[in-house]
Amino acid sequence: MHVLRNGTVVDADGVREADVAIEDGEIVAVGDVGRGDTETDLSGQFVAPGLVDSHVHLMMDGRPDVATAQQESSYDRSYIAAGNLRAAVEAGVTTVRDLGAPGSLAIDAGRAVAEDRLIGPRVLAAGQNVVMTGGHGHWFGREADGPDEVRKAAREQLKRGADVVKCMATGGVLTEGARTGAPELTPEELAALVDAAGAKGVPTAAHAHGKEGLLNAVDAGITSIEHGTFMDREAAAAMADAGTYWVPTASALENIVDNPDAGIPESAMTKALEAADAFASSFDHAAEEGVRVAMGTDAGTPFNHFEDIPDELAYMVDYGMTPAEALEAATVTGAQLCGLDDVGLVAEGYRADLVVLDDNPAEDADAWGDPVAVFADGEHVV
Numbered sequence: 001m002h003v004l005r006n007g008t009v010v011d012a013d014g015v016r017e018a019d020v021a022i023e024d025g026e027i028v029a030v031g032d033v034g035r036g037d038t039e040t041d042l043s044g045q046f047v048a049p050g051l052v053d054s055h056v057h058l059m060m061d062g063r064p065d066v067a068t069a070q071q072e073s074s075y076d077r078s079y080i081a082a083g084n085l086r087a088a089v090e091a092g093v094t095t096v097r098d099l100g101a102p103g104s105l106a107i108d109a110g111r112a113v114a115e116d117r118l119i120g121p122r123v124l125a126a127g128q129n130v131v132m133t134g135g136h137g138h139w140f141g142r143e144a145d146g147p148d149e150v151r152k153a154a155r156e157q158l159k160r161g162a163d164v165v166k167c168m169a170t171g172g173v174l175t176e177g178a179r180t181g182a183p184e185l186t187p188e189e190l191a192a193l194v195d196a197a198g199a200k201g202v203p204t205a206a207h208a209h210g211k212e213g214l215l216n217a218v219d220a221g222i223t224s225i226e227h228g229t230f231m232d233r234e235a236a237a238a239m240a241d242a243g244t245y246w247v248p249t250a251s252a253l254e255n256i257v258d259n260p261d262a263g264i265p266e267s268a269m270t271k272a273l274e275a276a277d278a279f280a281s282s283f284d285h286a287a288e289e290g291v292r293v294a295m296g297t298d299a300g301t302p303f304n305h306f307e308d309i310p311d312e313l314a315y316m317v318d319y320g321m322t323p324a325e326a327l328e329a330a331t332v333t334g335a336q337l338c339g340l341d342d343v344g345l346v347a348e349g350y351r352a353d354l355v356v357l358d359d360n361p362a363e364d365a366d367a368w369g370d371p372v373a374v375f376a377d378g379e380h381v382v
Ligand SMILES: [Zn+2]
Pocket: 055, 056, 057, 099, 100, 298
């Protein structure tokens, strides 16, 4: 048993002075804890749950023009994924959900971490995105048209071991020719996808920028809306009613808009700038209507690097959330969305996913920036 002594525990349940004991990857006691086999003194420091990033792309490396990755071999992409996993966990991210990779790359990466062949956060993965023919992200997605084909495409991902089924309900920023706001999969196709995933008890995620496609996805019973850029009050109300999670991925937009003249294709830059204003009001609508927010970054997209994942919490605060709300979105709420009931709190019986910080993250979202120590599933990685 290893004891983290004299620290201040900070999670979605609040802030309290408590020692934390971990053994075999699990938190075995929180509070007054007896002598451990080994001890670390954390006087003046804070112990928080590791971060959960509900939207990453392990095979992408933050290059300005994502389309150039089409020329890479699967081996190249696997090495990129290995580097990204290490960068994420060293930044204090102990769970990631990959929402789209070629073949079984991300599903295999999750097994490699679980079997101790790679250092990284635990990985939940969607396998390939289900997209309409020629739709957003088609070059690494599974193209499918019509409810029957979409159902089959979803079942293929489930057969591979997908933890979530991801689809494109609208166009996107990074695919040349895809219109950001326009609906892609139809309501019937979305319903078939949700039905196929539901049979396995697996959640679903829909990439959606425009309102019409977003509402199509919510009506179909999608578990989470990714991006939600043009969410208005009506769309936010529909999401709150249906219990749909929102994964905003502010980092994706910020890192495009903040890097003009850096090789990002003109079409992507234009679409990102159009999206930026609407995106700021989405946060207001979501807050007013009480939409559940889970933290996600879309890490891997242009200049959106895995080592910078904690910046997302500071962006969420810039957009009006409190540091404590951002913490909740990036820990327990993310874990709930991923279907993990033993992740996201510093509590007995939870996985020992812990970050040690110099400042209180419930008061300052920048506190996540440079963790003093990181434990991922009990392993001391930093
Ligand atoms: Zn994405």
